[in-house]
Amino acid sequence: MDQNWIFRTTPRIVFGCGSVGQAGIEAKAAGISRALLVTDPGVKAAGISGTVEKALRSAGIEVVVYDAVESDPRIEVVEMCASAARDGKCDGVVAVGGGSALDIGKLAAVMRTNEGPIGKFFGIDLIPSPGLPTVLLPTTSGTGSEVTPIAVLSDEGEHLKKGVVSPYLFPKAAILDPALTLGCPPGVTAASGMDALIHGIESYTSIHASRFTEFLAYKAVETIAGSLRTAYANGADLEARTRMMEGSLWAGMAFANSGVAAVHAFAYPLGAEFHVPHGVSNTVMLPYVMRYNMVGALRRYADLAGAFGAARDGDSDVLRAEALIAAVERLADDIRVPRRLRDLKVPETAIPMMAEGVMKVTRLLANNPRTMTVQDAEAIYRSAY
Numbered sequence: 001m002d003q004n005w006i007f008r009t010t011p012r013i014v015f016g017c018g019s020v021g022q023a024g025i026e027a028k029a030a031g032i033s034r035a036l037l038v039t040d041p042g043v044k045a046a047g048i049s050g051t052v053e054k055a056l057r058s059a060g061i062e063v064v065v066y067d068a069v070e071s072d073p074r075i076e077v078v079e080m081c082a083s084a085a086r087d088g089k090c091d092g093v094v095a096v097g098g099g100s101a102l103d104i105g106k107l108a109a110v111m112r113t114n115e116g117p118i119g120k121f122f123g124i125d126l127i128p129s130p131g132l133p134t135v136l137l138p139t140t141s142g143t144g145s146e147v148t149p150i151a152v153l154s155d156e157g158e159h160l161k162k163g164v165v166s167p168y169l170f171p172k173a174a175i176l177d178p179a180l181t182l183g184c185p186p187g188v189t190a191a192s193g194m195d196a197l198i199h200g201i202e203s204y205t206s207i208h209a210s211r212f213t214e215f216l217a218y219k220a221v222e223t224i225a226g227s228l229r230t231a232y233a234n235g236a237d238l239e240a241r242t243r244m245m246e247g248s249l250w251a252g253m254a255f256a257n258s259g260v261a262a263v264h265a266f267a268y269p270l271g272a273e274f275h276v277p278h279g280v281s282n283t284v285m286l287p288y289v290m291r292y293n294m295v296g297a298l299r300r301y302a303d304l305a306g307a308f309g310a311a312r313d314g315d316s317d318v319l320r321a322e323a324l325i326a327a328v329e330r331l332a333d334d335i336r337v338p339r340r341l342r343d344l345k346v347p348e349t350a351i352p353m354m355a356e357g358v359m360k361v362t363r364l365l366a367n368n369p370r371t372m373t374v375q376d377a378e379a380i381y382r383s384a385y
């Protein structure tokens with residue numbers, strides 16, 4: 001736990017039902033007069049990017065649309081999106097969608113003002129100059145991308161997920177409208193909700209947590225644990241959708257400052273090599289990494305068992321930590337997120353290669369409450385098989 005800390009987040013956060021209508025005002029305040037509207041085909045088909053476009057145009061902002069964002073986007077997608085911004089003479093980016101669309105929008109904005117290729121910027125603080133201004137609207141709860149200085153891409157050549165971390169990736173404003181998540185299908189609600197939960201758990205147990213991030217992360221875990229089942233079971237429940245968006249936001253604000261850790265490191269090779277969705281790969285690895293980490297995070301898990309409603313008065317920390325792991329497994333089962341590697345059609349023979357891949361994610365392993373070797377990583381994958 002860091003006793004001295006700095007906290008950074010998105011400077012303007014607009015939250016609430018109907019806040020999508022303020023997209024134009026926020027974009028204008030950010031200095032945007034001609035926006036590249038970045039989205040993906042699903043969000044476009046649902047009519048959500050159209051709503052954002054209308055809000056932008058009604059504020060007098062011209063709009064050029066880039067709607068070809070894919071999930072687990074490749075490096076090439078950033079290049080195409082940045083070209084669209086250049087060709088369209090856009091002076092800002094508005095991105096609406098899940099984490100992939102937001103990450104692509106963030107990266108395209110900095111690639112307009114910095115000399116590429118993007119490979120130069122994988123790592124921490126390697127982007128020299130601020131990008132075009134950005135406004136981000138998430139449609140899932142979620143990755144927290146709207147409040148993080150991070151964007152993740154798939155490097156197909158190296159079979160790795162790679163992160164860019166820079167303060168220039170923070171948007172000028174984030175607009176979180178829970179109504180935009182009402183149409184999110186149950187499977188995506190479940191997987192992205194588990195991702196947000198894991199941001200809270202990994203932030204709370206990060207060795208770089210602060211008194212401020214732990215406060216946000218604890219509240220995020222409590223809120224998500226109390227609303228994810230309802231949001232999954234009844235997607236039209238606006239109350240549950242609102243709580244989920246709050247939880248996802250708080251978890252994002254927390255981990256943007258404390259970092260996430262080994263669960264995410266183990267998920268990376270599954271996403272890069274086998275295209276397992278981010279929330280699913282994280283969920284599969286969660287209990288096994290938690291069991292490994294338990295000796296290094298006993299008190300922290302015992303605390304979170306309280307947030308989860310899984311603790312009983314008088315229980316020891318060990319019992320409380322075990323109750324927390326059982327509770328996250330039960331939640332994943334209830335909302336039908338797979339929990340074994342074999343269910344993802346990942347061949348067992350891939351485990352040694354994936355374990356090597358985990359060890360390369362030093363950016364995240366550096367936050368983990370227990371150090372690990374490649375042998376440990378392999379054993380954890382085997383336990384999850």
Ligand SMILES: [Fe+2]
Pocket residue numbers: 143195196199264278282
């Ligand atoms: Fe995540």
